Structure formats: C-alpha cells, structure tokens
Amino acid sequence: MTNSTLARRAAPSRESLLSRSAAMLIMLICTFYFLVPIWWLFVAATKDRSQFTSTSPLWFGDFNLFANIGNLAAYRDGVFFRWMLNSVIYAGAGAAIATILAAMAGYAIAKYAFRGRELAFNVILGGVLVPATALALPLFLLFSQVGATNTFWSVFLPSLVSPFGVYLARIYASSSVPDEIIEAARIDGAGEVRTFFTVATRLMAPALVTIFLFQFVSIWNNFFLPLIMLRDEGLFPVTLGLYVWNTQVSQIPEIRAFVIIGALLSIIPLIIAFLGLQRFWRNGLGSGGLK
Amino acid sequence: MSTRIALRAGALIAVTALALTGCAAGGGSGSADAACAPAADGEKVNLTFTSWLPGMEDAVKIWNAENPDIQVEVQTGPNGNGGTYKNFFNQIAAGNAPDLGQIEYDALPNFRVQDGVVNIADCAGVMDAKSQFVDWTWSQVTFGEDNAVYAIPQDTGPEALYYRADLFEKAGIPVPTTWDEYAAAAAQIRELGGYITNFSQSDINAFAGLVWQAGGQWFTNDGTDWTVTMDSPESAKVADYWQTLIDGDLVAKYPPWTDEWNNAYNTGELWTWVSAVWGANTITSGAPDTAGNWAVVQMPQWNAGESAAGNWGGSSTAVLTGSKHPYEAAKFALWLNTNADALTSMNKTANIYPATIEGAKLPVFSEGLDFYGGQKIYEVFAAAANEVNPDFTWGPTMTQVYTDVADGFSQVLAGNGTVLDALKTGQDKTIEALKAASIPVKG
Numbered sequence: 001m002t003n004s005t006l007a008r009r010a011a012p013s014r015e016s017l018l019s020r021s022a023a024m025l026i027m028l029i030c031t032f033y034f035l036v037p038i039w040w041l042f043v044a045a046t047k048d049r050s051q052f053t054s055t056s057p058l059w060f061g062d063f064n065l066f067a068n069i070g071n072l073a074a075y076r077d078g079v080f081f082r083w084m085l086n087s088v089i090y091a092g093a094g095a096a097i098a099t100i101l102a103a104m105a106g107y108a109i110a111k112y113a114f115r116g117r118e119l120a121f122n123v124i125l126g127g128v129l130v131p132a133t134a135l136a137l138p139l140f141l142l143f144s145q146v147g148a149t150n151t152f153w154s155v156f157l158p159s160l161v162s163p164f165g166v167y168l169a170r171i172y173a174s175s176s177v178p179d180e181i182i183e184a185a186r187i188d189g190a191g192e193v194r195t196f197f198t199v200a201t202r203l204m205a206p207a208l209v210t211i212f213l214f215q216f217v218s219i220w221n222n223f224f225l226p227l228i229m230l231r232d233e234g235l236f237p238v239t240l241g242l243y244v245w246n247t248q249v250s251q252i253p254e255i256r257a258f259v260i261i262g263a264l265l266s267i268i269p270l271i272i273a274f275l276g277l278q279r280f281w282r283n284g285l286g287s288g289g290l291k
Numbered sequence: 292m293s294t295r296i297a298l299r300a301g302a303l304i305a306v307t308a309l310a311l312t313g314c315a316a317g318g319g320s321g322s323a324d325a326a327c328a329p330a331a332d333g334e335k336v337n338l339t340f341t342s343w344l345p346g347m348e349d350a351v352k353i354w355n356a357e358n359p360d361i362q363v364e365v366q367t368g369p370n371g372n373g374g375t376y377k378n379f380f381n382q383i384a385a386g387n388a389p390d391l392g393q394i395e396y397d398a399l400p401n402f403r404v405q406d407g408v409v410n411i412a413d414c415a416g417v418m419d420a421k422s423q424f425v426d427w428t429w430s431q432v433t434f435g436e437d438n439a440v441y442a443i444p445q446d447t448g449p450e451a452l453y454y455r456a457d458l459f460e461k462a463g464i465p466v467p468t469t470w471d472e473y474a475a476a477a478a479q480i481r482e483l484g485g486y487i488t489n490f491s492q493s494d495i496n497a498f499a500g501l502v503w504q505a506g507g508q509w510f511t512n513d514g515t516d517w518t519v520t521m522d523s524p525e526s527a528k529v530a531d532y533w534q535t536l537i538d539g540d541l542v543a544k545y546p547p548w549t550d551e552w553n554n555a556y557n558t559g560e561l562w563t564w565v566s567a568v569w570g571a572n573t574i575t576s577g578a579p580d581t582a583g584n585w586a587v588v589q590m591p592q593w594n595a596g597e598s599a600a601g602n603w604g605g606s607s608t609a610v611l612t613g614s615k616h617p618y619e620a621a622k623f624a625l626w627l628n629t630n631a632d633a634l635t636s637m638n639k640t641a642n643i644y645p646a647t648i649e650g651a652k653l654p655v656f657s658e659g660l661d662f663y664g665g666q667k668i669y670e671v672f673a674a675a676a677n678e679v680n681p682d683f684t685w686g687p688t689m690t691q692v693y694t695d696v697a698d699g700f701s702q703v704l705a706g707n708g709t710v711l712d713a714l715k716t717g718q719d720k721t722i723e724a725l726k727a728a729s730i731p732v733k734g
Contacts, residue, residue, distance in 0.1 A: 253576030
C-alpha cells in the first residue's frame with residue numbers, strides 16, 4: 001500500500017471524528033430521554049407500596065416484582081390478563097387482517113389499470129389525514145343503529161382499515177413487483193389471486209411487515225374508540241382498562257400499584273413485536289429504493 | 292368488467308351515504324316523564340346499570356339472587372368526569388343508554404338540564420323514601436322541585452379535619468377549632484419546618500365544599516334563570532383566607548394525588564388534611580409510615596361554637612332517559628342505596644359512606660381504626676353529615692367549571708393572580724358557556 005493510499009484512507013475518518021462524536025452524543029441523549037421513563041417504570045413496579053415514596057425513584061428498594069405481579073393477577077380474578085389478551089387479539093389479529101386488506105388494495109392500485117384508479121387512491125390517501133378520534137363518535141352512532149356497540153366487533157372491525165398501509169403497499173408494489181413476473185405467472189396459468197398470494201406478497205414482505213407494525217401500534221394505542229364503544233369490563237383493551245383503574249384511585253388507593261405494574265407489563269408485547277420484526281422492516285425500507 | 296365494478300362500487304357508496312344520513316337524522320329523544328308503570332305480571336325484566344364503583348357486582352349479585360324477575364347487569368367504565376358522563380350523553384342520543392347510571396351530585400344538574408334523567412317521583416316507594424335519607428342529599432336529587440325526584444342518593448363525603456395528633460402534641464400546638472386558630476397554627480407549624488396542609492390546585496369540588504361550609508353558593512336557580520355567584524361574599528371570604536395562607540408560604544403547593552403529595556404526608560411534612568370520610572383510606576394507603584399517629588376532629592369553623600360541615604363528593608343512582616323499565620329501575624335503585632347488605636358490600640369494596648340515616652349506624656362504622664390511634668372516626672363523620680347545608684346548588688356545567696378554575700388555581704400557585712381572581716375568571720367563562728349552550732343565565 002502506498003503512503004498516499006494510506007493518507008486517503010486516514011484523512012476521511014479524522015475529519016469526521018468530530019461530527020461522528022457529536023452525532024453519537026445527540027443519539028445518546030435521545031436514547032437516555034426515551035429510556036429513563038421506562039427505567040422508572042421498571043423500578044417502580046418492583047417496589048412494594050410502602051416503599052414507593054420513601055426510596056429513590058430511580059433505584060430499587062426491596063425487590064418485589066413477582067409478588068406485585070401476583071397481586072395484580074389476583075385482583076378481580078385476573079381481569080388484567082384478560083385485557084392483555086384482548087389487546088393482543090384486537091391489535092394482532094386486527095393488524096394482520098388490515099395488512100392483507102391494505103396489501104391487496106395497494107397491489108391492485110399499483111398493478112391494474114382501471115378507470116378511477118387515481119381518484120380512488122387519492123380518496124384513500126385523504127383518509128390518512130383523518131385522525132382516529134374524529135371517527136370514533138360517528139362509528140359509535142353507526143354501530144348503535146345496528147345494535148352492535150359494546151361487542152368485540154365494535155372495536156375489531158374499525159381497526160381493519162389502514163389508509164396509510166394502502167399507500168405503502170402501492171409504493172412498494174410498484175417498485176418491487178416487476179410486471180414481467182406477473183406476466184410470467186399469468187402465462188403459467190396462475191389466477192390473479194394466486195399470483196398475489198404466492199408471488200407478490202413474498203416480494204412485498206418488508207412493506208407488509210412495516211404496515212403490520214404501524215397498524216399494530218396504532219390499534220394498540222387507539223384509546224378513544226374502545227372508551228366510547230365498550231361498557232363490558234371483559235372486552236376492554238389493556239390501555240382502557242388501566243385508565244379505568246387509574247380513575248378509581250381516589251376510591252381504592254391500592255389500585256395505583258396495579259396501574260404501575262400493569263403499565264410495565266403492557267409494554268412487553270409491543271417491545272417483542274418490534275424487536276422480533278425489526279430485521280424485516282429495517283432491510284425492507286431501504287431495499288425498495290435500490291431499484 | 293370495469294363498468295360492472297364501477298356500478299357496484301357506486302351502489303355501495305350510495306347505500307353507505309344513505310345509512311349515514313339516517314344516523315345523523317336520528318336524534319335525542321324527549322324525556323320519558325310518563326307515569327311509572329310496572330311490567331306485566333311474570334314478564335322478566337333485564338336492566339343495565341353503569342357504575343364505576345369497584346365491586347358493584349357483589350352488591351348486585353345479592354339483588355339478582357333475590358329478584359329472579361328483575362335481573363341487573365353491571366357495566367363499567369372510567370369515572371364520570373373521566374369519560375362516562377360523555378358516554379351517557381352519547382348513548383342517550385343514540386338510544387342505547389343503560390337503564391341506570393351512577394351520577395355524582397355535582398353532575399346531576401347537567402343531566403337534568405339536558406333531559407338526561409327520568410323523573411321517578413311517580414314510581415312506587417320513591418317519594419316515601421325521602422325520610423330515609425339525610426336531608427341535604429334529598430335536596431341534591433330533587434333540586435327543591437315539588438313532585439320530582441331525579442335520582443336516589445347513594446353516598447356522601449362529609450368533611451372533617453384529619454390531623455397528626457402526635458406532631459401537634461409534641462409541638463404543644465392546640466388542635467384548631469376555628470379557621471383563625473388554623474391560620475395561627477399554620478404559622479407555628481411553618482416555623483418548625485412543616486406545612487399545615489397542601490393547597491390543592493385541582494380539587495375544585497373540595498374548594499366548593501369549603502364554600503358550602505361557609506354558607507356560600509356558587510350557583511342559584513330561581514326556576515327559569517341561573518345566576519352564577521362564584522364571587523359571592525362567602526366565597527370571597529374563603530378565597531381570601533386561603534390567599535393569605537398562600538402569600539405567607541404557610542401551605543404547600545404539591546399537585547395532589549401524586550407521589551410527591553403522598554410522600555409529603557408520609558414524611559410528616561404535612562400535618563393536616565381537610566377531607567371527606569373516604570379520605571381515611573387515602574391516608575392509610577399513601578402514608579403508611581405514619582400509622583397510629585392520626586386522629587380526626589370536626590373541621591375548623593368560621594365562628595367559634597358552630598358545627599357547620601362541608602361535603603366533598605358523593606354519587607346518586609339515576610334512571611337514564613330512554614329506559615324502558617323505569618319502575619323496575621327505580622325499585623332497584625331504592626334497594627341498592629337503602630338495603631343494609633348492599634351498603635355494607637359497597638363500603639367494603641369501594642369505601643363509600645351511605646347517604647341514608649340508618650346507613651351511618653352500620654356495624655362497619657362502629658369500629659375503632661388502629662391507623663387513627665384506635666379512634667372511632669366515623670362518629671365524627673356521622674355528626675358532620677348532619678351539619679351539611681341542605682341548600683347548596685351545583686351548576687349545569689360543573690366539569691367545565693372545574694377545569695376553568697383549576698387553570699386559575701395553578702396560576703395562583705405560580706404567583707400570578709389571587710384565588711378570588713381565579714374564581715371570577717371561572718365565573719365569567721361559565722356564564723359564557725351557559726349562554727353558548729342556550730341555558731338561561733343572568734349577567
């Protein structure tokens with residue numbers, strides 16, 4: 001290796017060391033900012049009620065996490081875990097079906113030419129601008145007309161639509177599903193539906209995971225719709241359940257401890273979903289642009 | 292093929308649009324004021340009851356076992372101001388409200404003004420039940436109208452003074468019996484490094500309770516018009532009193548119901564709390580290290596020798612508009628709030644203190660509590676419950692009033708403005724809100 005090559009190699013890293021350190025510092029601060037509340041939550045959940053205010057908030061007292069979880073499970077016959085299951089079904093099954101629906105819509109808009117295609121797409125895109133809270137009350141009135149409020153479907157059905165997912169799916173389908181492959185599949189005798197499920201979805205996999213994750217989080221956090229629709233404690237998602245408990249604190253102060261432990265447990269499925277699937281969407285977001 | 296799809300899509304859109312307009316046209320129903328008739332003989336009636344009291348199902352189970360023809364299903368949700376009142380109004384508009392709902396006294400005028408509750412005076416047994424309840428609770432559910440009952444009182448929050456008996460004794464400070472003595476004690480306690488109490492920026496209904504004790508009113512209704520009097524002389528007297536304490540740094544400023552607030556009691560920084568009967572449990576839970584050191588006495592008075600009490604909180608059980616079985620619903624509501632087993636159950640699961648005269652004599656209220664040095668604290672509250680002014684009136688928009696005044700109070704604690712200014716601003720905003728809602732108001 002010549003000296004000039006070495007110099008060329010060394011120079012770039014020396015120049016950007018400062019900017020790299022600055023970037024790392026900012027990222028560290030941001031990481032700290034986001035993680036400290038979770039740390040507080042974890043520490044708080046391990047404490048017994050009596051130690052709650054007398055020990056430092058950022059460090060442990062006596063370690064009582066499992067006893068606290070046990071008390072939470074015993075309160076009202078374990079309704080908290082019912083709520084967790086509800087949330088997982090609303091969000092998991094809801095996001096899965098929403099992903100399929102959005103993928104089909106996006107694929108159709110991307111790959112089929114039909115009259116009104118752009119109009120349909122623009123209307124759907126307009127749906128991205130409407131926040132879920134604005135839709136909750138009209139949905140309540142709609143469901144009241146058919147007498148379906150306070151049921152599982154009243155929260156599940158509205159969760160199956162994802163305009164943003166349609167947008168993502170369309171973009172991804174146009175860029176990563178080549179028309180030639182579809183032609184080839186048609187020539188081989190595959191029907192449109194079969195082509196979609198066996199060929200296109202595999203190519204669109206990273207986008208599908210992204211849509212799934214977005215929709216999962218959005219359904220998990222959707223608070224106003226269950227608040228308006230549900231009156232049966234057994235149907236609550238965990239976000240609404242914890243909120244209801246929190247409003248009862250003045251009646252039964254002990255419940256505050258359950259709210260805190262419940263909050264810690266409730267973020268676990270989201271963490272699992274993200275950490276488990278991040279491999280897919282990290283790869284995918286970038287590769288669609290490499291065409 | 293594409294034309295057929297377009298036609299189908301068009302039809303679908305049209306049908307949806309029609310359905311939506313149908314929904315928009317459906318509106319509120321009138322109030323169901325008809326005579327209260329029971330269901331046909333042998334017909335089984337199913338009622339729904341929305342309550343946020345924890346453990347309500349246990350009390351209802353007792354009823355369901357004894358009344359196979361009238362079965363009640365309990366539904367739940369957040370507390371009233373946390374969303375359930377809004378849900379009631381939405382459900383009344385949509386026609387699927389529960390038969391019975393838990394409504395706090397300060398929210399009942401709101402429902403009355405919007406025709407959200409049924410007048411159950413004609414239902415069997417309701418008017419006769421008046422003598423079972425503490426008098427002021429009955430005024431809260433009848434608004435002084437003749438031949439009208441809008442809800443059955445459930446529980447009350449008579450106020451008294453919780454104080455650290457050990458700290459007062461050690462410091463040699465006599466327990467205050469008047470507000471003047473309270474202010475003097477506040478100064479002495481501050482010298483020792485503590486605070487006599489915390490000024491709550493967000494418990495506006497507690498502040499209203501203090502005005503209630505002083506004989507003041509925030510709202511009056513002469514039958515047609517409302518008058519908002521949040522700056523009335525008694526209200527101003529209470530406001531100025533607390534402003535003096537705030538100015539002299541004699542009260543703490545923690546946001547209530549937080550860890551810091553609990554900690555301040557737990558470490559002995561705060562020496563007293565003017566609070567309702569249900570506050571006993573809050574102290575036990577939030578300040579466990581202080582067990583055995585507390586006691587309860589009548590709350591401070593404006594004039595020596597008096598025994599007026601304020602009230603903080605309390606709910607009623609109302610029959611909501613649109614219920615198809617007001618007779619059975621009223622029957623259940625009466626049972627729930629007068630039956631000894633039901634009241635004991637609700638006290639056990641939700642710490643409520645009954646609104647009935649007999650309820651104050653339940654066995655559970657005659658025990659001494661270790662946390663309070665063995666004192667039978669409920670005797671103080673039973674006495675206080677009988678000293679609450681029966682004429683206090685809540686306005687029809689209390690949730691908004693609380694928000695407006697709480698904003699003002701947090702400014703006061705930050706050093707901007709006085710308590711009275713906050714009340715006046717709240718009053719102006721309330722008058723505007725009432726006018727905007729077309730509710731007749733003077734001024």
